[in-house]
Amino acid sequence: MAPPSSSSCVHPSSAGAPAPPVPGADAPPARRIVVAHRLPLRASPDSDSPFGFAFSLDPDALSLQLSRGLPAPVTYIGTLPASAESKIVPSDELDGYLLEHFSCLPVHLDGDHHAEFYHGFCKHYLWPLLHYMLPFTPADVVGSLRFDAASYRAFIAANRQFAGRVIQVISSDAGDLVIVHDYHLWALPTFLRRKCPRAGVGFFLHSPFPSAEIVRSVPVRNELLGGLLNADLVGFHTLDYAHQFLSCCSRLLGISSNTSLNGHTNINYHGRTVLVKIFSVGVDMGQLRAALASPEAAAKAKEIAEAYRGRVIMVGDDDVDLFKGVRLKLLALEKMLEAHRDMARQVVLVQINNPARSRGRDVDAVRVETRRIEQRINKLLIRFGSELIVVTIDGPVPMSEKVAYYAAADCCVVSPVRDGLNRIPYFYTVCREEAPGARKSGAVVVSEFAGCSASLGGAIRVNPRNPEALADAMRAAVTMGAEEKRARHRTNYSYLSAHDVATWAxxxxxxxxxxxxxxxxxxxxxxxxxxxxxxxxxxxSSQRLTAERVRPAYRGAARRLILLGYD
Structure with missing residues (x-):
């Protein structure tokens, strides 16, 4: 059966009721309810399972990793894995099984509505805008970057459905707290605040936050900004993103922020204090160490050593999308080889292309363009007697194999034109330090437009839109002296060892x-x-003041009392 509701939430009509009593010592322990688009689950077909799939926790799921340091117990809410979602019939039995065995409560979105919510509004409207793409960008570049009322309604309906699941399990009187991950659930705090006004809600945005001029172009900007302000805590990757959010609140809503005596930045929103903070997302050290110690990693490491013996390995690991800058990376490599033909026999770029998270002609165009440049580079250099310079691996590639490439590479190149964080340089740095027989050195070339660039003091930062500068940075990383490479690596690893996922949580x-x-x-x-x-x-204090003013005039008289305003 469906999990019983332990909610202490109130209906909006009773939201002004007196505060509930503080729970006693026999109250259940406070939970953390972690909400993300997807549950941290893997699903594999299994004919012996009553649901047709065998489930297990996914160690690569960011929502699971970012719960490592949270007080137990933790309940996860999200949709089922994409591989199983359309093939499983929702049922109370399934919900109860996942909640009991994995602390996961699924949100069952109808297939068409899910596609409209995720691929329609989230990935083809909101996500490009967050990455600084304006709606008036030519249609042949982005396809259809325009506000669509139907997809927005699907977005709102999905968020409302997520809120319904949270309300089933939350008990704000017991101190339960809700942690919401990323822009897919931007509207969720509003629906939670309506039903559970005393709920503690934190929202963390994993993408960039754009300037006020970008947000101004969104027809529902006030509603979306209000969605974040209905949370108690709004977290960002970098100081720049937080400043952009505060600027939007000031310029578009007329709401200013202030800094308290203890240094916290907050916004007073209708009497509620909304805290705005920067949180550094690191890596799951335990997960990486387990992957490095796996037999699969050892076998892949041996294979890589034999395949690229005597050559300097550069590694790239990117999703296939408009903003990861793989095309710019390849063009810079081409320029570097044109200027330094002798390097053609020395280097190889292993480029891992992860599956696209959305579909559309913009993604197809990225694939076609990068493949064309890659073939051009390889054909040119093979003509001069060189081996393949660009080796593309189309994913998905398991982490147990990725870590072998990270550990083997002398250089990691990350060149997005805009990225919320990008943890690939983090993974690379940890693997170079902790892999069996690690060299404890490595060079990182990172775009200044990636959120991680601010935290990697030992990286070579570059503007990827300048192909000459990126080519020079890649050559500098490849030819860097051993001592400088070790010093830069130590700087990066020191930061990461002090800011892992448990620290974030x-x-x-x-x-x-x-x-x-x-x-x-x-x-x-x-x-x-x-x-x-x-x-x-x-x-x-306001409640007492209001009561003291009202009682003398109201006592002993059959009068009607009308309160205007919340003061």
């Missing part, structure tokens, strides 16, 4: 508890409908 959880510590003492009044909803918070 502990920091986020601590900030979220701080942000909603006064909820139990507050009275909430709901205003607005749909995405315009906001919960007006009235603190204890």
């Amino acid at each position: 502990r920091s986020f959880d601590e900030a979220l508890r701080l942000a909603c510590r006064d909820h139990a003492a507050m009275m909430f009044v709901g205003l607005g409908f749909g995405m315009s909803y906001r919960a007006v918070a009235v603190g204890p």
Whole structure:
């Protein structure tokens, strides 16, 4: 059967009720409810399973990794793995099984609505805008980057369905906290705030946050900004992204931020304090170490050593999309080889292309263009007696094999034109340090437009749109002296060893508890409908002041009382 509701949420009409009592010692332990688009599950066909699939936790799932430092217990909410979603019949039995064995509660979205929500609004409208692509970009470049009311309705409906699942299991009176991951669930805080005004909700954006001029072009900008402001904590990868968000709130909503005495940046939104913070997302050291120690990694490492003996290996690992800059990387490699023909026999670029996360002609165009440049480079150099310079591996490639390429490569090249973080240089650095027989050195060439560039003090930062500069950076990384390479590597690894995924989880959880510590003492009044909803918070001192003013005039008289405004 479906999991019983332990929710202490209230209906909007009773949102102004007195605060509930503080739970006693016999209250159930507070949970962390982690919500992401996908559950951290793998599903493989299994005829012996009553559901047709065997499930297991996915160690590569970011939502699982970023829960390592959270207090137990943790409940995960999201959709089923894509490989199984359309083939499984939703049922109470399935929901109960996944909740009992994996602490996962699935959200069952109808196939067409899911596609409209994810591929329509999220990936082909919201995601490009977050990466600084304007709606008036020529249609032949982006296909159909325009606001579509139907896909937006699907986005809202999906977020509402996610909120319904959270409400089934949350008990805000017991101190449960909700951690929401990424832009797919941008509207979720609004629906949670409506039904559960005292719920502690933290939202972390894994993508960039664009300038106010980009956000201004969105027809539903106020509703989307209000969605984030309905959370108690809004987290970003970098200071730049946080500043852009604060600027949008100021310029588009007229809401300013302030810095408290303890240094926290916050926004007062209808009496509620919204905390805005930077959180450094690192890597799951345990997962990488397990992958490095696997037999698959050892076998792949031997294969790589034999295949590229005597050559300098550069590695790239990118999703197939408009913003990863693989084309720019290949053009820079071509320029480097044209200027330094002697390097043709020395280097090889192993480019891992991960499966695209969305579909469309923009993705197809990226594939065609990169393949064309790759073939041109290889044909030119084979004509001069050189071996293949670009070796493309089309994914998916398991982490147990990727780590072998990271550990074997002398240089890692990451060249996106815009990226929220990009952890590939992080993975590379840890593997160069901790792989069996590791050289404990390595060079990283990273785009200054990737979020990770700010944290990698030992990397060579470059503007990937300047092909000459990128070519020079790649050559510098390949020809770098051993001592400089070790020093740069030590700088990067020192940062990563101090900022792993558990550090992120502990920091986020601590900030979220701080942000909603006064909820139990507050009275909430709901205003607005749909995405315009906001919960007006009235603190204890305001409640007492209002009561003291009203009682003398109201006592002993049959009068009607009308309260205007929340003061």
